[in-house]
Structures are given as C-alpha cells and as structure tokens.
Amino acid sequence: MKTLWQNINMHKFKTLDKDMSCDILIIGGGITGLNTLYALKDKDVILVEKNTIGSGITARSSAKITFLQENIYSKINDINKAQKYYECNKLAINTLVHIINKENINCDLEKVKSYLYTTNINNIKKVKKEKEILELFGESPNNSNILPNNMLVNYAFSVDNTYVFHPLKYINNLAYKLKEKIYEHTNIINIKEENELYYCYTNNFIIKAKTVILACFYPYFLFPFLMPLKGNLEKSYITIKKDKNKYFSAINIDNELLSIRYNKDNLITVTNSHNICFNKEIHDYSWSNHDIITPDYLPYIGFIKNNLIIATGYNTWGMTNSITASLIIKDIINNKENKYIDLFDPQRSKSILKYSYNIFSSMYSLIYNKVYKNKKYYNNNPIFIKDKAIYVDNLGNKHIVYNKCPHMKCTLLFNESEQTWDCPCHGSRFNLDGKVIIGPANYDISTKK
Numbered sequence: 001m002k003t004l005w006q007n008i009n010m011h012k013f014k015t016l017d018k019d020m021s022c023d024i025l026i027i028g029g030g031i032t033g034l035n036t037l038y039a040l041k042d043k044d045v046i047l048v049e050k051n052t053i054g055s056g057i058t059a060r061s062s063a064k065i066t067f068l069q070e071n072i073y074s075k076i077n078d079i080n081k082a083q084k085y086y087e088c089n090k091l092a093i094n095t096l097v098h099i100i101n102k103e104n105i106n107c108d109l110e111k112v113k114s115y116l117y118t119t120n121i122n123n124i125k126k127v128k129k130e131k132e133i134l135e136l137f138g139e140s141p142n143n144s145n146i147l148p149n150n151m152l153v154n155y156a157f158s159v160d161n162t163y164v165f166h167p168l169k170y171i172n173n174l175a176y177k178l179k180e181k182i183y184e185h186t187n188i189i190n191i192k193e194e195n196e197l198y199y200c201y202t203n204n205f206i207i208k209a210k211t212v213i214l215a216c217f218y219p220y221f222l223f224p225f226l227m228p229l230k231g232n233l234e235k236s237y238i239t240i241k242k243d244k245n246k247y248f249s250a251i252n253i254d255n256e257l258l259s260i261r262y263n264k265d266n267l268i269t270v271t272n273s274h275n276i277c278f279n280k281e282i283h284d285y286s287w288s289n290h291d292i293i294t295p296d297y298l299p300y301i302g303f304i305k306n307n308l309i310i311a312t313g314y315n316t317w318g319m320t321n322s323i324t325a326s327l328i329i330k331d332i333i334n335n336k337e338n339k340y341i342d343l344f345d346p347q348r349s350k351s352i353l354k355y356s357y358n359i360f361s362s363m364y365s366l367i368y369n370k371v372y373k374n375k376k377y378y379n380n381n382p383i384f385i386k387d388k389a390i391y392v393d394n395l396g397n398k399h400i401v402y403n404k405c406p407h408m409k410c411t412l413l414f415n416e417s418e419q420t421w422d423c424p425c426h427g428s429r430f431n432l433d434g435k436v437i438i439g440p441a442n443y444d445i446s447t448k449k
Helices: 031-039 073-077 079-102 121-136 167-177 318-333 352-371
Strands: 020-027 045-048 109-118 140-145 153-165 190-195 196-202 205-212 232-242 248-252 257-265 267-273 286-292 300-305 308-312 381-383 387-391 396-402 414-415 420-422 436-438
Touching: 020 031, 020 196, 031 045, 031 167, 031 318, 073 079, 073 121, 079 121, 079 153, 079 232, 109 121, 121 153, 153 248, 153 257, 300 318, 308 318
Parallel strands: 020 045, 020 205, 109 248, 205 308
Antiparallel strands: 109 153, 140 153, 190 196, 196 205, 232 267, 232 286, 248 257, 257 267, 300 308, 381 387, 387 396, 414 420
C-alpha cells in the first residue's frame, strides 16, 4: 500500500558494486540520513540505503515541521531541558526553511498556524499549562475555542511559524543534489570494529569507515545500545480524504489522539495511537506508522561507542528532530561545542529500572505471539504450518514465508489492510513475498533461495 507521499517519481541511485573506504558512513536513506548527508556534504562521506531513498518511515509520516508537539514541554518535567528542546525545535525549523530556499526545493512547503486542543474538559488545565510554558519561552500563543475547520473544542491555543511539507519531494530533490554520495539497495548486515575502523558488510562487499552514523529509525543490533530497553514502539493510523485546504495543523492531548493537517486538497488525520505490543483491529485507514517513544520524551542523538553515532527515538516528531540530529551530528564530527549535545546523549541514563515498561512490551509481544500464532481474526488466511506462513491473495497466488522476524525471532502478524508481515516486537515489516521493507530486521523472510 502506497502512502500519499509515494505518488511521485523518485530518483534512482547506484548500488554498491565494490569494496569502498570513507571517513564517514551514513546508514539509512530517510530524512535523518539525507539531512545529515547534506550537513556533511563537504566531508569524505557516503550514504547507503537498504531499499530506496525515502521508502521507510519518512514515507509514512504526516510531515509536520513544528515546535508545538502535544504537551511535550510539560512532559519533559524539567524546565531547563524543556527550554533547550524548544530552542532546538526552533533552530531546526529555521534550518529546514533555509535549506529549502537555498537549494530551491519544491516540496509543497506551507507556513501554517498550529493548534493544541482538547475536547475533554478535564484536560483544559494541561493545555493551559503548556501554553504558560511556551509564554515563558517567549512565544505569544492565542486562545481559541474553535479550529479553522469549525471544529468546536473545549479549549485550544495556536502558535505561528510552523510548517507542513511533502517529505519525499524534499528528500528526493535533496538526494539528487548529493547523488554521487548515495547508494541504494545496499544493505549493511553486519558491523565490526577493528583497528579503529568500522568494517561494514553487505552481502558481497565491505565499506571501511572511520565513523559510522546510524540513521535507520530502529538500530538493528542488541549491543551496546540495548535499544529494546530504551524505547517502546507506538503505532498510529493515517487517513486521507478530500477536503479543501484550511492552512492549519492541530493535535489534541486526549486519550483518543486526533492529529490534523492538510496537503493541497487532502485532509490528513492521525488516530488510534497505541503501543505496538497490544494489537488493535483497525481496518479503515490509508496507512500506518511506527514511532519510538523514549522514557523522557527526548531523542537519542550522539555517540553510543567510539565513533559510532546514533539518531533515533523521535517520539512521533521525526521531521523536526531529523534536522536537529543533523545539526548536532555535524558539530560532533567537527569537534565543535554544542550546548544541546548532553540533552540528547544516548547514554544519559544508566538506570535499568526506568525501562521496565519497555522490557514488558518486548517480552509480552514475543511470548504472546509465539503462543497464539493463528489468530481468530485471520479466518484461515494466512495459515501457519510449523515455522512457515502461507497467504493466498485475491488472484489465488500463494505467498509462503518464514513466520519469524530475523531480528529477535518474534512471530510475525499478517497485516491484511497493508498486505505486509509485521513484527509486533520491534516494528520490522516485510512485503507479501518476505522482502524486508522496514527494519530493524536486515534479512528477508522469503522461503525462496
């Protein structure tokens, strides 16, 4: 199932066909990888993508560029950290607009008002608290009890200088300007450190790099970062319908999420967010997305070991945080002081107790889906025979795959709406014939050799 953003012709890029060496290797061709490549374009740097540029999480976003991110400044629960995060968001927005203007990128960029609202009278105080924090930071929010689409709310406020855009038009144009440094269909399946170099292995070739930047949404290794303990995966559902552009975006803070934005004559809504380990039967939607939620609502950007850098955990705000990541990584690479580096340090907490919910989420999915393989809602299609699953499509063709995710051996679920095999533990996705679409898995599940 294609998303709204994928209905454009993407540029094609070369595939790695020999061993290579470089100073910096970026793994991941989404918006974080491309922004980072652009920031480091004057370095000896290359970028590799296992599939095609922009085919992963970036293509599944609602694509807001905003510092108004639900009531995140209240959630951070430390006013100094909250202010630093606000400053990073403002800098990221200005940087993105600058790049788009400087490089003359046509990506449907629109400046819009953003609204934070509630339809629950019990949440009015929470929205007002977020407004007060933003006022403390120097913003001038405006009160409202109705949204520009005439939706009545109990309380709302709006801010200026936020944006929406077309994420694939943006990275498609940006990537073309950097085409000599990009390799598609180049899957890094293993990384080894030796003699102060990283040896990054594809199926056929090796890339030697002094520094490796993991810009691939969910890191595919267990050590040293222990990603399954440092974030839980949230799934949400995006719906598209025709509606005249109202030139605003909005999000609530209620239990039932409703996020709104427009793209030309399309209304884009995001709803039904939930922890991925608790499967929901949602059928009426256009596509779904995954986001990594961190315990303190701040991304992980920085070193996880010598010359190995990570950028992930964006808490549903990947478009804005991807710019922040590129700016911080650029300063790290250049040994330049940056007052925000400590805020996003991936090693900022050593307490395993803080990650008990994430441990539960991973273990619940792993155990539950091993015990209950043939869910009642499948109606005998697919069927499961030992370690294989068989799905018969509308044309009568059989699609046979191994029913375990190569990442951590979680039993896969079949997604009827999007025609994919989905991992309920860490979000890997595979197409009908078992080709990996989104990691952390690096290997296909096809039974064909």
